[in-house]
Amino acid sequence: MSVNKKVLLVDCPVAPKLLYDDRTKEIMYVKKAIEFYLDFRGGRNMLERKIKKSYTLGLLTIGAYLKEHGIEVEYISFPFDYGRFEDLLKNKDYALFTAMTPIYPYVRPLIQKAKEFNPGITTIFGGYHATALPAQILVEEPALDYVIVGEGEKPTLNLILSSGESDDLPGVISRSNMSKNRFKKFDLLTADEIPNADYSLLPGDKFEYRFNIQNTRGCPERCLYCQNGFFWKKVRTRPIDKIVKELLEIQSIFQPNFELHITDNIFTLDRKFLNDFKNAYYDNGVKLNFSCDIKAEYIDEEVVKLMDVINVKKAWMGFEDSSDLILVDSGRKNSFENNTKALKIIKEHSDIKVQGYWMLGLPGTTAESIQYNIDCIKYLLDEGLLEGISSDSLFVPLPGTPMYDMATLYGIKILDNDWLNYHRSQFFPVFETEQLSRTDLRDLLIYFEEEVITLQLKKYNMSRKDIIAHYESLLSKVLDDESVILEKRIF
Ligand code: B12
Ligand code: SF4
Numbered sequence: 209m210s211v212n213k214k215v216l217l218v219d220c221p222v223a224p225k226l227l228y229d230d231r232t233k234e235i236m237y238v239k240k241a242i243e244f245y246l247d248f249r250g251g252r253n254m255l256e257r258k259i260k261k262s263y264t265l266g267l268l269t270i271g272a273y274l275k276e277h278g279i280e281v282e283y284i285s286f287p288f289d290y291g292r293f294e295d296l297l298k299n300k301d302y303a304l305f306t307a308m309t310p311i312y313p314y315v316r317p318l319i320q321k322a323k324e325f326n327p328g329i330t331t332i333f334g335g336y337h338a339t340a341l342p343a344q345i346l347v348e349e350p351a352l353d354y355v356i357v358g359e360g361e362k363p364t365l366n367l368i369l370s371s372g373e374s375d376d377l378p379g380v381i382s383r384s385n386m387s388k389n390r391f392k393k394f395d396l397l398t399a400d401e402i403p404n405a406d407y408s409l410l411p412g413d414k415f416e417y418r419f420n421i422q423n424t425r426g427c428p429e430r431c432l433y434c435q436n437g438f439f440w441k442k443v444r445t446r447p448i449d450k451i452v453k454e455l456l457e458i459q460s461i462f463q464p465n466f467e468l469h470i471t472d473n474i475f476t477l478d479r480k481f482l483n484d485f486k487n488a489y490y491d492n493g494v495k496l497n498f499s500c501d502i503k504a505e506y507i508d509e510e511v512v513k514l515m516d517v518i519n520v521k522k523a524w525m526g527f528e529d530s531s532d533l534i535l536v537d538s539g540r541k542n543s544f545e546n547n548t549k550a551l552k553i554i555k556e557h558s559d560i561k562v563q564g565y566w567m568l569g570l571p572g573t574t575a576e577s578i579q580y581n582i583d584c585i586k587y588l589l590d591e592g593l594l595e596g597i598s599s600d601s602l603f604v605p606l607p608g609t610p611m612y613d614m615a616t617l618y619g620i621k622i623l624d625n626d627w628l629n630y631h632r633s634q635f636f637p638v639f640e641t642e643q644l645s646r647t648d649l650r651d652l653l654i655y656f657e658e659e660v661i662t663l664q665l666k667k668y669n670m671s672r673k674d675i676i677a678h679y680e681s682l683l684s685k686v687l688d689d690e691s692v693i694l695e696k697r698i699f
Pocket of ligand 1: 223263265308600608
């Protein structure tokens with residue numbers, strides 16, 4: 209069925225300019241150098257992957273869903289294809305925009321430009337930031353017609369089919385229904401209905417893109433600093449045959465053994481699914497390697513063996529903080545002991561390399577708790593349980609999470625409303641807590657990073673100079689590659 213409507217998906221996978229001074233800039237550089245050194249040391253040269261173009265998966269699944277329903281869809285990625293923006297907008301009925309919180313300041317001018325280039329177009333904004341603050345965004349931005357909250361496929365289709373009668377559509381927020389729909393009714397797909405991303409929408413050579421795959425939407429946990437548990441509502445795992453189709457499509461673009469990142473919140477959530485995945489992997493000639501995110505509560509011997517057998521090479525484990533009290537106050541049902549136990553199981557039963565995520569500044573954080581985290585990291589590195597510590601360490605209270613929406617309840621005072629500063633890859637907190645001022649936290653974070661860098665360099669017997677030289681030699685090889693030229697423009 210053709211609906212005779214044309215949609216432009218506007219992506220904006222930018223890496224924004226961050227607020228570094230010379231010292232923090234150098235720290236971030238060394239952290240990156242260590243991360244790539246560890247990958248390289250483990251036989252994984254990931255730099256080429258990191259430098260590829262990103263895309264928003266959800267725009268490609270919405271695109272697939274609309275196309276399935278007879279709607280014409282095109283995709284544009286800012287800043288790469290910006291030269292074609294005005295032209296592509298000309299014959300379109302709808303322009304769809306997406307953003308995570310710190311990226312919204314880059315997307316807002318694009319929404320305004322879309323209306324300027326085509327005043328008749330209907331502009332729709334969705335995704336994590338939109339879902340957190342629909343009314344505020346609509347009030348602030350006159351060039352925006354609708355905000356869609358939560359999972360976007362169904363509400364977008366319903367809005368397009370509704371021909372303007374949108375007031376009662378679940379998930380669709382407009383200026384006229386803003387107060388009535390403020391309780392954000394979501395309109396969810398069943399697991400079977402979740403479409404595969406339509407990669408044919410991506411312009412140019414697919415090899416230029418940094419592919420991920422998501423098997424499961426949602427997370428059963430409700431950590432107070434995270435949007436995921438609240439955003440996706442129900443946990444749904446896609447049918448294995450659809451997943452296999454997508455894996456084989458990605459495999460055909462890259463070399464065998466390409467390492468694909470699985471973006472499920474907790475890849476090992478469901479043992480039955482892992483078994484199905486393993487069977488499908490071998491029955492269908494999948495040869496990919498994987499990396500994924502894990503949580504200690506969902507790790508045991510059987511699960512680790514399954515991960516190993518399907519070639520998971522690297523996993524990121526969320527510690528967030530080593531203090532159990534801070535975890536409890538953050539709604540995180542876990543403990544340092546449990547994390548350590550999971551790492552021991554992984555070490556004993558697999559070759560999977562694990563990096564730890566830390567997120568410092570949660571309510572209850574003090575100078576003592578930061579020192580305790582450093583001591584715990586030293587223990588884990590000394591025991592060979594962790595390969596290293598992953599990049600961004602700053603906690604940011606993001607809209608859509610209880611720690612932002614009800615900040616005072618958690619002893620957080622928000623001090624900054626500039627979304628650009630809500631990026632975790634920096635050292636400038638947008639808040640203070642009852643225990644720490646903004647500058648105290650910043651200084652402690654710098655201290656933490658310096659100590660953790662020293663611990664890692666010592667473990668691998670490298671100097672700061674060596675690690676940077678190694679990084680720059682890897683980088684120069686990758687930057688000679690023609691396929692990454694476009695990406696360089698945004699660094
Ligand atoms: C993969 C990933 C990345 C990748 C790629 C991001 C991308 N462009 O897709 C990378 C590594 C680049 C990344 C980076 C960051 N990320 Co990230 N990322 C994820 C992750 C793990 C998966 C995203 C995903 O693919 N989801 C699945 C698809 C299907 O969902 P989706 O793309 O959001 O689309 C659906 C809905 O959101 C909605 N929707 C989305 N857009 C639109 C548009 C319209 C018009 C409509 C109607 C609907 C709609 O409908 C879609 C389909 O149902 C999520 C956590 C998770 N597991 O979900 C975090 C997550 C999205 N990231 C997050 C954050 C904060 C970041 C960073 C800002 C972190 C930082 N450093 O500060 C950076 C910013 C990047 C930058 N450019 O600087 C937060 C977002 C929270 C927020 N309020 O913004 C999340 C939720 C993690 C978390 N728990 O906090 N990320
Ligand atoms: S932090 Fe992880 S476990 Fe907690 S709600 Fe978010 S995705 Fe789920």
